[in-house]
Amino acid sequence: MTQQPVRFAAVGLDHAHIFGQVKGLSGAGAELVALASDDPEASVAQQMRDLVPDDVPFADSVDELLERDDIDLIVTAAVPDRRGPIAIKALKSGKDVVTDKPGCTTLDQLEEIRQTVADTGRFWSVTFSERFEVPAVTKAGELVRAGRIGKVVQTLGLGPHRIGDRAHLAGGKGRPEWFYQKERYGGILADIASHQIDQFLWFTGATSAEVVTSTVGNFANPDTPGLQDFGEVLLRSEGAQGYIRVDWYTPQGLPTWGDGRLLVLGTEGYIEMRKYIDIEGRPGGNHLFLADQNGTEYVDCSDVTLDYYPNLINDVRDRTQTAAPQEHTFETMRLALVAQQDATLRGAAQ
Structure with missing residues (x-):
C-alpha cells in the first residue's frame, strides 16, 4: 500500500531561502498544499506565487494554516523575529516545523521552542543550507x-x-x-x-x-x-x-x-x-x-x-531524527544567540 505524501504549507515568505526549502521538500516527495505570509506583497511572496502550481492556494493568514488539521509540516522563511512564534504555534497545533536560519532571534524564544518540542513530541529543524x-x-x-x-x-x-x-x-x-x-x-x-x-x-x-x-x-x-x-x-x-x-x-x-x-x-x-x-x-x-x-x-x-530533505520526510513519518538530531539544532542556535x-x-x- 502506497504511503500518503507528507502534506506541507509554506508560511512567512520573506527570504529567498524559502525557494530552496519548498523545492527540496517537493523534490523529496512532499506535497505543497498552501501558502501564506505576513506580507503577501513582499517580493519573495510574489515570486513564490508565480513558481508554485495554480492549484496551490494562498491563504488569508498564517494562523489559518498553522491550525489546519490536514497539514503535517510547516516550512517558513519569515522575517527572523517571526520564525520562533510561528514555530511555537505550529508545534502546539501538532505539526513538525522546518525553518530557515536563524530559527529564532532570542534565547527566550529558543527556550520556549525547546519546551514546546518536549511537550508535543514534534520536531523543529533549522535549515542550515550551507x-x-x-x-x-x-x-x-x-x-x-x-x-x-x-x-x-x-x-x-x-x-x-x-x-x-x-x-x-x-x-x-x-x-x-x-x-x-x-x-x-x-x-x-x-x-x-x-x-x-x-x-x-x-x-x-x-x-x-x-x-x-x-x-x-x-x-x-x-x-x-x-x-x-x-x-x-x-x-x-x-x-x-x-x-x-x-x-x-x-x-x-x-x-x-x-x-x-x-x-x-x-x-x-x-x-x-x-x-x-x-x-x-x-x-x-x-x-x-x-x-x-x-x-x-x-x-x-x-x-x-x-539527503536532508528526504530525511525530513522520513522523520515526519517515522518520528525519527535522521535529518538533524534535535539537540544538535538546539545547541547550534544556543551558541549563535x-x-x-x-x-x-x-x-x-x-
Whole structure:
C-alpha cells in the first residue's frame, strides 16, 4: 500500500531561502498544499506565487494554516523575529516545523521552542543550507567519518555575503527594511554564523561547546547602523576549536554572492571546501581539496547526493531524527544567540 505524501504549507515568505526549502521538500516527495505570509506583497511572496502550481492556494493568514488539521509540516522563511512564534504555534497545533536560519532571534524564544518540542513530541529543524544544500560539505563529512584526516581538532568557516545580491532578492527589488533592523533579523552572528556553528559541531562531533569570544561590527555602512556587516566568533569544545568570520563585503567583481569556504583540520591531514566559486580556478562550485599522509587530492562534488530533505520526510513519518538530531539544532542556535548577545560592538554597529 502506497504511503500518503507528507502534506506541507509554506508560511512567512520573506527570504529567498524559502525557494530552496519548498523545492527540496517537493523534490523529496512532499506535497505543497498552501501558502501564506505576513506580507503577501513582499517580493519573495510574489515570486513564490508565480513558481508554485495554480492549484496551490494562498491563504488569508498564517494562523489559518498553522491550525489546519490536514497539514503535517510547516516550512517558513519569515522575517527572523517571526520564525520562533510561528514555530511555537505550529508545534502546539501538532505539526513538525522546518525553518530557515536563524530559527529564532532570542534565547527566550529558543527556550520556549525547546519546551514546546518536549511537550508535543514534534520536531523543529533549522535549515542550515550551507551544509544541507552544499554537496561539497556532504562529501567532506563522508571523508572525515572515514578517518581520512584523523581526529578533527579545528574548523575555520568563512561566510561572506553581498548586500546587493539578486539571488537573495526576489525580483532584484532591494533589501527590505527589516534587513537593516537588528532586532528583526537577529544580528549577523545569530543569522549567518549559525551556519558555521552548525558545521563546527557536525565536523568535530561535539554535542556542546562554549563561546570564547565574539565581535560584531559595522565598518562600511554607518548610515544603517542596525546592519552588522562584520562578525567573528571563537568556539571551544572539549576536543576542538573553531573560528568563524562572516561579513557583507563581497565585492561586485566576484561572480557569485560569496566566496564561502570551510577548512577542516585533522591530526593527519586537512580538507578545504570552496563551496560556491574557485576564483581563477575550476568553474562552478562544490570544490573539495584534501591533503593527507599520502598526498593531495581534488574532488568535484557537484554530483554528490543530498539527503536532508528526504530525511525530513522520513522523520515526519517515522518520528525519527535522521535529518538533524534535535539537540544538535538546539545547541547550534544556543551558541549563535549567546555569541550574538555577548559580542563586543565595533564601528557603527548597534
